[in-house]
Amino acid sequence: MKLRTVCVIALLFCALVISAFISIKKAVGPDTAVSFKIDTLVTNVIVPWQITFLPDGTMLFTERAGRVRIYRNNKLLPKPALTVNDITLDKKTGLLGMCLHPAFAQNKWIYIASNYTEDNHIRVRVARYEFRNDSLINPFTIIKSIPGNQNHTGCRLVFGPDKKLYITTGDADQPALAQDLKAYNGKILRVNDDGSIPADNPFTKNDTAHKEIWTYGHRNPQGLAFEPGTGVLFNSEHGPTGGDEINIIKPGQNYGWPVIHHQDTREGMISPLLEYTPSIGPSEAGFYNGNAFPELKGNLLVACLRGESILRIRLNNDKPVTQEVLLKKQYGRIRSLVVGPDGYLYISTSHYDPPEGKGEPPFDMILRLRPSNEKVKQQVQSIAINKKTTVKKQTPAFMFQQLCAACHGDHLQGTEKTKSLLGRNFAHGADKASIVKNITNGITEKGMPAWRGAISAADINKIADYVWVTSKRKK
Template sequence: MSWRLPVAALISALAASLFVADGAGAQQPVSPGRLLQQQMATTYEESCSGCHGTDLAGGRGPSLFNPQLLAARTDADLFQKIKKGVDGAEMPAFDEVLEDQVIWQLIAWMRIRSDVSVAKPVFVADPANVEIASEKQKFRIHIVASVLDTPWGLAFLPDRRLLVTERPGRLRIIDSTGRLQPTPVAGTPKVWERQDGGLLDVAVHPDYRRNGWIYLGYSELQPGYTVPANPPPVPPGAQPPNHPSMTVIVRGKLDRRNRWVAQQEIFRAPSSLYTTSGSHYGTRFGFGADGKLYFTLGERGEIANAQSLATPLGKIHRVNDDGSVPADNPLVGRADAVPTIWSWGHRNPQGLAWDKRTGLLWEAEHGPQGGDEINIVEPGKNYGWGVITAGLQPGITLREAPGMEQPIAAYTPRISPSGIHFYTGDRYPGWKNSLFVTGLAGQQLRRLEIDGRRITHQEIVFQQFGRTRTVTTGPDGLLYVLLQNPTGAGTPYGLSEASPGLVVRLEPLP
């Protein structure tokens, strides 16, 4: 990419920031992501700060870090104003100064920067009986279970028992009376818990009353791999070294003593694809109206995987309930493609939900720095990761490309969307047919109003109870939500560390 800015000033600023001092005073290279942020900061300083200032106070023009101003304008609106200027105002055109790619990246950077200036809601560790008046529904929070360790997935059995996965490797049962069983399910697979990995999603077969199948997704250590007996000591605050791992999907049954039995393998990648990356496992399930199992796999932090049809990573897959390949999958018969692939070009997809009114499959996935996405996923389509993004990613400068789908919605600053769910019941009249999106970084439950393929309105239902992992409707017609104590800067936990969690129920009020 060529820069039309005063190049000397840019190079000088970048050269001075290629290294930073670590805690011991040694010089360490700056990450590509941080370097890109610094590039955008320099771009803003050279081209924008003279009129718009460097903080919320602004200058002759309004502050470009004002969240209200940014929320009121789409990226496309901002792009046109920067590129073409504003007639009758002091805003000049920058199409001869900044390339299109730089303008798009600058917009993403401004949105990320604006988030720093916003006071975050104070975390409420005990949400019991908190009453909330959202736009169309008032409700009270009821705690169902409160002694969970990093809860990740949940699914109801027909007898009203609730299954909850804990990322360290335990499958828990909350009985029909709402009591968490003290002993985890015995006999579940051994998981490899590190960073994003562990015991992940759980799903119940639509015909469970007849066949009893339950599906689990988890990360495992590469078979035959031996963890070194005497690993070197880990410096304070650092992660221990990772080892090759991969997502595995199985199904099994619960016997009368709540033991995991009759396990069958649904998906396992070739051993050659196991990677030491601890990120982006994806692994969300959903059964379609066609009776097929759909599941997501992240690209494991290796961008090229998302565009390669030869690997299952960075894809959404469709299989028969026994793991076999449906004959009508879009890539069946192609020698260069994994036949279970339904769509590709995904980064870290953690949400799947069907709109029963249209039959459309909706998906949520994490972007890089910003650029989180809500997509409508259709067979044989490419959703662009690795080539295009609405966020900031070193090496990716495009917003769109031929043959690649645009998201229905994108979020910058990030919300790190996880589980999503269409509510179709009657217990919350104002919420019927809304799409609920959970957010890890935003600590939020977000409600989206949907009209066909469009999002017509959004609201944040709450954003103060910690990392919000997933949501579903129970047999009582009420919404159940998984929460986890916040992690990362300003908390007692590292960003990817385990932390205590809850299952809560949203009880409607008049």
Template structure:
């Protein structure tokens, strides 16, 4: 395509975003600022102590951005090879809690081959534009020839333990198997070793890395700043998207219980929506919004959102705000409906503003701020 047409399209896109601003919401008019464009299905964003950002693209590229969101033209080298097929690819990027001292980052991604892939975690030192001393510290087993439901979100808790959310790989029964990582939350030490207090350490036939089981496909995970609890959300089948509070050793039900239905025919799945010994979600969406990305809000710019949960939606193409009372969801607001397309990741920056990634061939990094009031 001639350069003049590309520039014209970019200018039209910027004009369209600007002309629609500000966007209404219940508590604030929202100002959207496109910081970066031309991203290839961006998946995750992380902030570094010096103000820079790290951003993953699903095809396997790790990018550096400056504090203003400008993309460094030189990608980070040394990223592990990824299986960028179907839903596979490079997923989350997470700096170590002591990154300023050790420069360690963690990547989750689909590793292996298209015929036998699984979600992995690699740890490496960020040295300028390169990753050094990269080591795979976890590999989901067994692998699968499926190309979806990888999960892939990473999180550190207050004690410095590392968590990974995993999907069932589209093979439902795996989420209830003791000797299978699929459909679980995984808990590790920061070097990939297994904490001795994991719930099934020493239990014959159990994967010791497992912290929970019974999940379908978790693509959001966040630490509640008030309680320290870990919250996740997951995709349901034709309805039944869930928000859950994670507890050691808990079973979240899939595919035995669910609020979703079979695709196409809409028939019940499993044994209904409740069963003794299985957790109930804190929030359910029917029909599905296809949640992805998740962050608790803390900051001054959106002071009235303090402690609220922000969730992106792929199918729903919106930003969802959940009001909480302790561990209960008491209200929901749907914002930016159709304004940006598929929202893949949601982050709250050090400045208290909200940053969104859009899951497109021409993906964007968009900053959300309160619009100036007259």
């Protein structure tokens, strides 16, 4: 009798396991699979940072080198709509985000972010232009003098359903600025279409804060997307070494950088909805709301740079259900991703992107993704929703791995960004005191962040000890 009971229980357990497996397979099964036909529209351009469409179907895109280009009737027009003459080009800087005013059909306004130099420092500026006769004219400054840097300079532009302009800013390789409400860096800003301050911004009554701030504690947010129907705002942002994030953005909230990152938690700070280690380098994000790909309806799609793919996230009541990567390693680094008026997906590559991208011909491209009925083998990889990792002790080696290894390598062996430090091969001082100084103040012109105020002096000293001891090892 006992044996029969045990067998029945075992059978029931197996049935539950099998049914659970079937339900999981159904969520990611063939009915939600997507196949693409891919057309190459534009080649030999330099980092098409942002693609956008006019109401008549004309495509505009920014080239980081300082040009706004026009693609119409299957042709790239030779004359740019705009050439920004004071553009500052240094690794990740240049011409960045672009968006149309919600009433573009009436006022012809287009908003563009760019880097420029002011008092020998890189800055970020957002300006409004009028699009007339295929030219962008009459620039009007919305906001300027935001500190920029060759890394972590933002800058995505999106109008919300409230008709306010949302602007992302990076921490400019000075992580402490992300927590400073007197600084524009490491923030999402919200302004009226003329740059004035909306009365309902969360810090309008705070005398020690910039009134444009909507949220803070960001490292380098690259994507902003409002969910159709709900108006919920999502962002994508780069982490330090891994720790890339997808967040739900709520006004006035602190998203933690650099105090918390990866899956850290702290009272009063928001941990990410999704976190990615190793890094995927999330860039532009957007919800699919077209009709060409019904299987993608309502999915959040994210262009991935380091991941060289498109991240597809299915949500249920703003909670992630499943996620997968599409086109992995097929077209290299993907910078912009938008839905065209035809419901097709349009993506841009980011190959001319030192030091990660090598800029090999045909340099950068704009591609169109159309539905395919053919059983074309697509590079698709399902990935798990993040599981909470065990909190590790904040040892010097662990802090180095999370904050420094992306540039210096797991064992100080160097990366495409930096040379090896093994054998104490230092370029900026040859003793421990110099290491402490460099970690504290950064070498921002070389892309090394300044950690003063972001982590404690005691932790800086511990990391310096770790570097000093580990670097003694020969190559």
